[in-house]
Amino acid sequence: MTPTARAALEEAALAATQASAVAVPEGPARERFARELLAPIANAVLAQHARGARVIGVYGAQGSGKTTLASSLAQLLRAHAGLNAVALSLDDFYLTRAHRLRVAARLHPLFATRGVPGTHDIPLLLRTLDALLAPGPHGDHEVAVPRFDKAQDDRAPTALRLRAPVDVVILEGWCLGVPAEPPERLLIACNALETAEDPGGRFRRCVNHRLAHDYATLARRVDWLLALMVESFEVSCAQRLEQEHVLRATGRGGMSDVEVSAFMQRFERVTRWALCTMSERADLSVALDAAHGPRAPLPWV
Template sequence: MKSIHLLKNFNQDSSLSSHEIATLLEEDLQDYSFCNAFDITPENGFEKIRNRLDLWEKSYDLVAQYCQQLGFDSLDIMSLLWEFWLPLAIQLSQEKSQQKSTLIQGILGGQGTGKTTLSHILCLILKQLDHQTLTISIDDFYTTYDERQKLKKIDPRFIWRGPPGTHDVELGIKVLNQLKNPHHSDSILIPRFDKSLWNGQGDRIEPEPINHPDIVLFEGWFLGVCPIEQTRFNDAPLPIKTEEDRQFAKDINEKLKAYLPLWEKLDSLIILYPQHYHFSKQWRKEAEHKMISSGKTGMSDQEVEDFVNYFWKALHPELFITPLAQNPNLVDLVITIDKNHQPQQIQQYLKLNTPH
């Protein structure tokens, strides 16, 4: 790609000629979905490229250092930063400038889609645009260990934390309301959750006091997911196969209704959408293999199968994520992720009417 060669030169010289900028713009304009997602046209393209180059200069070293610690290839870092992370950060900054209250950006992504990495990188870039950004996860709103133990006694099907029904939704609404209030001058206590406690079952830890951020990145594996018609479970995909499986899926579907007031606090929703939902199972196996090879405790392949199947029985991606990703009234941006965890296509939706 010519862009990578030009960006390497820019890292050395901190300048590009008008002809080189035109070359960068020409590459952008060849990707219709990218230009549509980030509003890049032949008319505004030169200004957009210059703005991106300015932000590249401010953020490249920080992002590259972080990504190298995660094992990213240097060429991948340059490509992702130029084609994905910078345009997305600029777009979030522009969206924030159009509203007085804190921008609550939802990020939906399953295992291995990179939602946590994306959130951290966006924080690094947005800081260069003078934004104070907070990252929170749906995990931070888990109920306490004791509360989940009581739930398991009442309903033994809740063998893992994670499905709808294991979160304190009212706490989530309270915190997001505080974050969205532009007149809230006191520090806000952000709940935090330590997954390592109680032999990996996890528990709440001391909340984190923060000053008022202007952008919040709120991520989770079923963020924004809505209940579906119960009849959809009559011919559900595997691993939902027994009547007990169907009843569990229906019960979890009912519990989703309690989350809708929380989703209404989102200003925007991005979906990190694997080209095939089965990727998440392989990604989890690879992650566990790395844990074991480094001397840590990890799950066997069969344990991963059982673990992932449990969550597919609760909220099957084909039943819940695929329809959501095709709903322009609820989703703003769909980013398709390939088997190597890399974004391949970005689709921007135009709202049919007022969302959330």
């Protein structure tokens, strides 16, 4: 890429952070996010799209900034490259509350709470990807995409409607692409939650089974995978806590610190395993610092 083209992409990235659905706060952090993270990732995605990639996956632990990146990336691809790009979140494909309660009754009570593998409607997500990417019989068509209302802990009654076919889908999720753990790793509880509520290991074995099957099927649907790697599970907890503080300060709900601590225990096992494996599994792995920026400059192609 020429210096002129790179500068143009960096400026477009800065504009995209202002216009995306998940805005980045104004200031030096926005400038750094746009120029050092978003622009080089967009450059890589455009190169992959030119080779035929249409489903771009973004893995990142809780609080890593994956939702912000996915939204800004889709906005940048639309504005700078003229692509019909959309961002989807694994979070919007949680099972309905009623469905989770049925799973909890059949398999383990911990499945009543959204979050872990086994609480998403992966078949619905796969059908949605197919519908978004496939040409309609009469050209453009609309695709209904579910939205999850976290305040109600249930799927929203009204779906988002997107114009299809799309050129690129940016799919982000905290367990996207994470492989199943070796069985021997499941023998010992990893935290107080597992010790108290899953002493026999049935819950974690069920979660692992889902990773090995329907979540692996989803991972194979991804053409190119980006991994946003935080330094540790403890950093992920601190970043999620920071997000909840912002929500509370702006009157948008948010969990208490005690609630965040309990909530994050449900993600601990898979997150720690992901931090051991995802750098090698991803097509591009980006080590993040505590401010959500790259620890080292990203390559430009």
